Amino acid sequence: MFPPNRPSPHARARQAPWIGQILVAIGILASGGSPAARAQSAPPAGRATNAPAGATAASIRNWGITLRDTATGRVQLRFSSAEATPAASGNGALVPALWDVTGLRLESFRVDESSDFVIESPSCRVDVTTRDATSPGLFTARRDADGMSIRGHGFRFDGTVRRLTVTNSVAIELRTRLFQPKPASP
Amino acid sequence: MTRSAPALRFVPLLALLLGLLSGTVHAQQDRILLSATNCVLELEKGVYHLWDHVRVESPGVLQITCDDLRAALPQDKAAGGPGPVPTGGKLQSLVASGNVVIELYQAGANGSTNVVRAFGRQAEYGSREEVLILTGEPRIETASGTMIGTDALVYDLKSRTMRNRGPYRIELKADILKGSTLFNRGTNAPKAR
Numbered sequence: 093m094f095p096p097n098r099p100s101p102h103a104r105a106r107q108a109p110w111i112g113q114i115l116v117a118i119g120i121l122a123s124g125g126s127p128a129a130r131a132q133s134a135p136p137a138g139r140a141t142n143a144p145a146g147a148t149a150a151s152i153r154n155w156g157i158t159l160r161d162t163a164t165g166r167v168q169l170r171f172s173s174a175e176a177t178p179a180a181s182g183n184g185a186l187v188p189a190l191w192d193v194t195g196l197r198l199e200s201f202r203v204d205e206s207s208d209f210v211i212e213s214p215s216c217r218v219d220v221t222t223r224d225a226t227s228p229g230l231f232t233a234r235r236d237a238d239g240m241s242i243r244g245h246g247f248r249f250d251g252t253v254r255r256l257t258v259t260n261s262v263a264i265e266l267r268t269r270l271f272q273p274k275p276a277s278p
Numbered sequence: 279m280t281r282s283a284p285a286l287r288f289v290p291l292l293a294l295l296l297g298l299l300s301g302t303v304h305a306q307q308d309r310i311l312l313s314a315t316n317c318v319l320e321l322e323k324g325v326y327h328l329w330d331h332v333r334v335e336s337p338g339v340l341q342i343t344c345d346d347l348r349a350a351l352p353q354d355k356a357a358g359g360p361g362p363v364p365t366g367g368k369l370q371s372l373v374a375s376g377n378v379v380i381e382l383y384q385a386g387a388n389g390s391t392n393v394v395r396a397f398g399r400q401a402e403y404g405s406r407e408e409v410l411i412l413t414g415e416p417r418i419e420t421a422s423g424t425m426i427g428t429d430a431l432v433y434d435l436k437s438r439t440m441r442n443r444g445p446y447r448i449e450l451k452a453d454i455l456k457g458s459t460l461f462n463r464g465t466n467a468p469k470a471r
Contacts (some may be wrong), residue, residue: 200321209321235321238351242319254322262328264312264319266351268369 151177155193157220159251169251170199171218171225179217189221198225200254209235211249211256223251228260239267310369311335314347324351332374338383342401345376372403380410384438395419396433408435423450 155176159169174195178186196218198211216227226248233242233256246260315330326349334342350370374380380396399414409432416431417424418440425431429444 240351244317254320256317256319256321258317258319260315262312262314262317264317264326264328266310266312266369267308268310268351 151175155191159220159223166203167201167205169201169223171220172197172199176218189219191218191220192216193218193225196225196227198249198251200251207236209233209240211247213247216247225249225251239265241265309337311337312347312349325349326351334372334374340383341381342374342378344374344378344401346374348373369403370405373400374402375400378412378414380412382433382435392421394433396431398431409433410435421451422454423448 153175154172155174156170156172158167159171160166161168171193173193176191176193178188179190179192181187181190193216194214196211196213196216198213200208200210202208211225211231211233213225213227213229213231215229216225216231218225228246230245231243231247234240242256242258242262242264244258244260244262246258248257248259249255250257312326312328312332312334314328314332317326317328319326326347328347328349329345332342332344332347334340334344334347349372376399378396378398378401380401382394382396384392384394386392396410396412396416396418398412398416400412402411402413403409404411412418412427412431412433413429416427418431418433419425425440425442425446425448427442427444427446430442431446432441432443433439434441
């Protein structure tokens, strides 16, 4: 269920650059089938790695997808990573919406498109259609506005409702206080 | 130039060090650390649910351990604002349940630290009243004794006072009577010869 820590040797193998461009297009299409949905996503340039002929999937460096609100067109989520590989389904076929991502940076935006929080994970799987990111491994999250920071193992982020579920261990630091402590009495 | 001049040079340095120390203390008090095995965080709503080996630490102020914790750190929708923004990091409410143990640290005289321990099945904190409401066989232990409630014990975090809902009993430690004149008064009995 969970992605491997690193892309397979096949995925990392050599591949022609134009295949990478196709895969980026697949990523765009995966975010929605309609023309409006296609307009939601504006990925940064992806560059395919070189892979031998016959490889099932190419790794894309500097992979990224931006997801927008279908009604307003505002940026909601931005997935970016150092490298991504289309994930295979159970029968070995590639699933266009699923990506095994190395070095994920997931940024969530407020209604005014200012940055809200950022989740980072060395390795995880991203489902562009459902806007999910999952990983059994380490992750960090932070929100600069209130200084909240999270560190844990094993997470699932539901981008639709912005819910972060942690299953193995979590440590959260809040920049706040419960109450004003009373000064020491003499 | 007088001889006291070199010593005076250290005054600003001392003030700076004290200022830094004070800042560190404030920074410590302005942190809340939550840890657990599992959690679900509604990041947009500011609702956190943690369970299994939950620990809450406000360094130098308190520590809570429990089985389950729900905390609300709501996001304000400022009037006319662009969208939800954090409420200045203000924790609105906290509900701890299951084997709740709370340790409250109080600065005592001469730099000592007094610890008040509270036990119960559930503890609720509300930021409006700044009280901890302990229910489910609530018990609060201090250096001088134990307060055992039947319904609820309410600890006021601002005034550091306890009150109760329903019957309660207080068990005082015998140590607090040491040196007391309560049982050492003069009597009218004849003096021993």
